[in-house]
Amino acid sequence: MFIKQFHTAERKIEFLHGTTTLAFKFEHGVIVAVDSRATAGSYIASQTVKKVIEINPYLLGTMAGGAADCSFWERLLARQCRIYELRNKERISVAAASKLLANMVYQYKGMGLSMGTMVCGWDKRGPGLYYVDSEGNRVCGDLFAVGSGSMYAYGVMDSGLRQDLTVDEACELGRRAIYQATFRDAYSGGQVNLYHVHSGGWTRISQEDVLMLHQKYRDQA
């Protein structure tokens, strides 16, 4: 009986590798932009997925890979960050938060977790951006894009990124990068969700449908 139950049919887990999420640091903080499409094979499961997880009012996490894995571990991270705050009477740094997350998932390395997230925030040292994944990578950087559409986003971001961008220019760059990725990548689409992390915490800038952006950019050209 036991052995029979062990060999049940493989359940298909919904993965979000088919996605485009990006984040970059600039003078006035961190811009986080994501698409909102979830696919299971070639089926579009949803066009309205929230791929930015609000860990606390000054930390954001993005979601790529398994949706369940990302949201679960980032909620756990939120809990750990709150405990740190209560114990130490000060906010946790982005480096420490990302390290907590990396160490938590490292214990499950090789067991099938799928998570590629960017932890973005503002702390004593200024804007902070770390990429953490379920393989155990944790890297600090100025610019990351994760997912099947990441390569398209990199092209746009690399050519437009400067340290002296204004907030509006940076938002437009993030939005354009996600739009270009959704244009070419079949697994990305839906809406572009844009967040800006600054010294006062994060602000949700906009949510725009990719098809509206297509019209807008076409009329502009």
Added chain:
Amino acid sequence: MRQGVVYINTNFSSVSGFDAERDSMRTCLLTFECCCVCDIQKLLGRRSHGSAGSPVPLPFPMAHGTTTLAFVFQGGVLAAADTRSSCSGLVACPASQKILPIHSHLVGTTSGTSADCALWKRILSRELRLYQLRNGRRLSTSGAAKLLSHMLHPFKGTELCVAATLCGWDDHTSLSGPSLFYVCSDGSRLQGTLFSVGSGSPYAYSILDQGVQWGLTVAEATSIAREAVYRATHRDAYSGNCVDVYHVTSQGWTRRTREDLKEEYYREKESRRQTHEAEKKML
């Protein structure tokens, strides 16, 4: 040997819509066969008698290691490519030519196996020249693409790997103007206004999609093409070194001097450092 000939002929007689070029096509394949009989036999034999169900191993696990692009605009066709030839991790040649001129009004970008691309481009040039001599006019880009596609078809399923874009200017009364076709050894033949091929193509696509329109000037188009290849070489390990830009117009093709992208990288780094310092001074 007789069997080989029959195989090729029946293959093409079943193809519809390929009338005027058929004779030159058949001649082409027959002469090719005479040159290297055993090779074709082996290749065709492998395809028809190969062990059932076993897939032919591809030369690359992913897209061809290169970045090439081409697009059509009011000033003609612009083709650009990097110059790195890689062999799974080794940069075999940092100064290779990925854009090969086929005749005065047609260039082809190459991607895939360099040897295959070079050979098939030469065969295509030869066939187009023969067509021109026999018929007194140049074959259109569309015809050239069809010719290449049909020449590659017998090798479908083998390890041949060619992904080329043919960029040309046609001078016919009915359809004159710039023309762009993508031909691949897996059988695709597509007409379009913008193509990018290779492992660096996603990076290039996002730049091109932003900027390419019909109304660009030559200077703007060159700048976008260079930028797209530069961004792709920046992120893709299999693309790099220099960039070649070719421009095809009604007068023929012209080539820009090869530019080392390392200079561009240092220039950009320098200008960013300068703006950063200017900012710090202001603060």
